Amino acid sequence: MDFGFTHEDEDFRAEARQWLHDHLAGDFAGATGADGPGHEHQATAVRRRWERELGAAGWIGIGWDPRHGSYGNRTATLTQQVVWAEEYARAGAPARVGHIGENLLAPTLLAHGTAEQRQRFLPAIARGEELWCQGYSEPNAGSDLAAVRTTAVRTNDVRTTAVRTSAACSSGTGDGAGGYRVTGQKIWTSLAHEADWCFVLARTEQGTSGHRGLSFLLVRMDQPGRVEVRPIRQMSGTEDFNEVFFDGALAEAGHRVGAEGDGWRVATSLLALERGVSTLAQQIGFAAELDHVLRLALRTGAAADPVLRDRLVRAWSQLRVMRWNALRTLGGTGTGTGTGSGEAAVAGAPSVAKLLWGRWHQQLGELAVLVRGAPAALGPHDWTPHRPYELDALQRLFLFTRADTIYGGSDEIQRDILAQQVLGLPREART
Numbered sequence: 001m002d003f004g005f006t007h008e009d010e011d012f013r014a015e016a017r018q019w020l021h022d023h024l025a026g027d028f029a030g031a032t033g034a035d036g037p038g039h040e041h042q043a044t045a046v047r048r049r050w051e052r053e054l055g056a057a058g059w060i061g062i063g064w065d066p067r068h069g070s071y072g073n074r075t076a077t078l079t080q081q082v083v084w085a086e087e088y089a090r091a092g093a094p095a096r097v098g099h100i101g102e103n104l105l106a107p108t109l110l111a112h113g114t115a116e117q118r119q120r121f122l123p124a125i126a127r128g129e130e131l132w133c134q135g136y137s138e139p140n141a142g143s144d145l146a147a148v149r150t151t152a153v154r155t156n157d158v159r160t161t162a163v164r165t166s167a168a169c170s171s172g173t174g175d176g177a178g179g180y181r182v183t184g185q186k187i188w189t190s191l192a193h194e195a196d197w198c199f200v201l202a203r204t205e206q207g208t209s210g211h212r213g214l215s216f217l218l219v220r221m222d223q224p225g226r227v228e229v230r231p232i233r234q235m236s237g238t239e240d241f242n243e244v245f246f247d248g249a250l251a252e253a254g255h256r257v258g259a260e261g262d263g264w265r266v267a268t269s270l271l272a273l274e275r276g277v278s279t280l281a282q283q284i285g286f287a288a289e290l291d292h293v294l295r296l297a298l299r300t301g302a303a304a305d306p307v308l309r310d311r312l313v314r315a316w317s318q319l320r321v322m323r324w325n326a327l328r329t330l331g332g333t334g335t336g337t338g339t340g341s342g343e344a345a346v347a348g349a350p351s352v353a354k355l356l357w358g359r360w361h362q363q364l365g366e367l368a369v370l371v372r373g374a375p376a377a378l379g380p381h382d383w384t385p386h387r388p389y390e391l392d393a394l395q396r397l398f399l400f401t402r403a404d405t406i407y408g409g410s411d412e413i414q415r416d417i418l419a420q421q422v423l424g425l426p427r428e429a430r431t
Contacts, residue, residue: 005079012076013083020091023053031094044097044194051098051128059084060102061126065110071122078330082280089284097191101125101132105199108270112216112258121197121218135186135200135219135244136267144413145201146210146264150184150246152202152217179252180204182219185245188407192229192242195221200251201267204260214263218255219246226250236399237391271350271409279326279353283319286361289397290315293368296394302371315364322356329353348422351414358404358411365401368394 005013028050031043054060061073063081076084096102106125109118124130141147156178182202192198198219205213221227226249231239258266294312297303303312329349369376372394379390391399405411419425 005083009077009079009083012080013087016084016087017091019057019059020087020093023057024091024093028053028094043094047094047097048128048131048194050094051096051131053128054098055126055128058126060098060128061106061122063103064106064122068110068118071118071126073126082327082330085281086284089281097194098125098128098131100134100191100195101130101197104134104270105132108199108216108266109257111269112266114254116254117218117257130196131191131194133189133192133195133198133221133244135189135198135202137188138185139187145267146214148184148201148203148214150182150186150200150202151206152180152182152200152204152215152251153206154204155179155181155250179250179255180215180217182217182246182249182251185243187243188232188241189229189244190241192221192244193231197221198244199257199270200246201263204263211264213261214267215260216257216263216266217251218257219249219251223249234399235402236396238396238400279357280323280330282357283323283326286319286322286357286364289364289368290319292394293364293371296368297371300371300373302373308367308370311363311367311370315360315367318356318360322353322360325356326353348418351409351417354409355411355414358408362401362404365398369398 027046031046031050051060055072058072058074061071062076062084063078064071064073064075066075101121102125106122109121113121121130125132135150136145136148138148138150141149180202182200184202186192186198186200189198198221200217200219201214202217203213204215207213219227221229226247228245228247230243230245232241232243233239234241294303294316297308297312303309376395376398379392379395416428420427
């Protein structure tokens with residue numbers, strides 16, 4: 001295929017590159033997240049200010065479907081979205097804390113939300129003022145998302161509680177006043193400690209199971225006594241994820257996206273959006289990590305080992321394959337989700353993308369250990385009571401990537417999707 005950039009795209013690239021150069025100064029320049037995975041919880045105050053900086057210049061939401069109007073954001077073609085994602089990654093700009101709202105919730109509201117919901121939430125996301133987290137996984141419902149047990153029970157007392165949101169949204173679904181009391185636990189929730197809102201998949205029809213009886217609700221996080229966030233300390237020593245406990249948390253009826261009981265369709269369409277333009281920026285981060293490992297292999301002499309050298313070459317070539325696959329799918333022969341328009345994905349493409357990058361990144365973590373040999377087991381500093389547990393960037397890479405084939409849909413689940421939706425094989429028998 002021919003995936004090239006036009007003169008207009010290159011002009012857009014020059015504008016993006018210049019803007020990033022001019023604004024990545026001071027605290028912003030020091031919050032790049034260049035140390036690799038395992039630091040999503042750090043420098044959040046600076047990164048929140050950076051979101052507002054991006055929003056003021058219109059850089060948030062450039063991929064939103066312009067057919068629904070503007071919410072203070074620029075609009076860009078698909079190739080320009082690719083340009084922005086690549087330039088952002090190359091500039092070493094701060095890791096985004098608003099990406100869940102911008103790249104997951106916003107396209108979902110454009111596809112499934114009401115005009116009132118879009119008007120209430122999208123301008124605040126575009127300005128970088130409200131942050132979101134994703135309330136999907138539960139302790140016994142991770143990759144098997146249909147097994148969620150969090151419940152949402154109808155209530156009429158939402159208006160008399162501490163939840164105060166825009167009146168314009170109160171009748172967005174035609175249900176009038178009232179709403180839901182949400183009770184349950186979510187886990188592995190990125191950025192829950194910073195988020196203002198959470199989109200929650202909950203069971204609104206008691207006695208149902210599987211895909212039936214689920215609804216997609218927008219829940220305010222600032223509900224003392226009703227929403228509790230607990231960081232999860234990982235084996236890498238960092239706290240990137242959280243547990244979230246809902247104890248009768250309130251959600252307005254007008255903050256339900258889609259019909260009651262139609263949450264599975266809304267939630268799964270959102271999952272396809274996770275494999276969009278942002279994967280190309282992710283791959284630039286991967287390339288930087290691979291370059292670090294390659295330089296280390298040359299410095300230590302590990303590259304002289306023919307077996308290890310072969311694995312390094314394979315890693316380089318596989319990363320190129322991932323890039324071309326991403327461009328192919330964004331170009332219209334794959335997912336079809338790059339514009340954020342909510343159009344249906346081609347069966348299997350998101351699963352292929354997840355299988356490719358999850359396994360590749362995990363193997364890169366293993367290579368990082370192999371090229372270092374025995375010193376990989378040592379920390380960068382001597383142990384002291386005041387600093388008992390510290391890792392360098394490649395050690396964090398190895399430990400963090402153990403989860404790459406699990407979160408975001410495990411490899412087993414992705415293969416099941418491909419087997420059933422692409423190959424037409426029967427579902428695995430369950431006992």
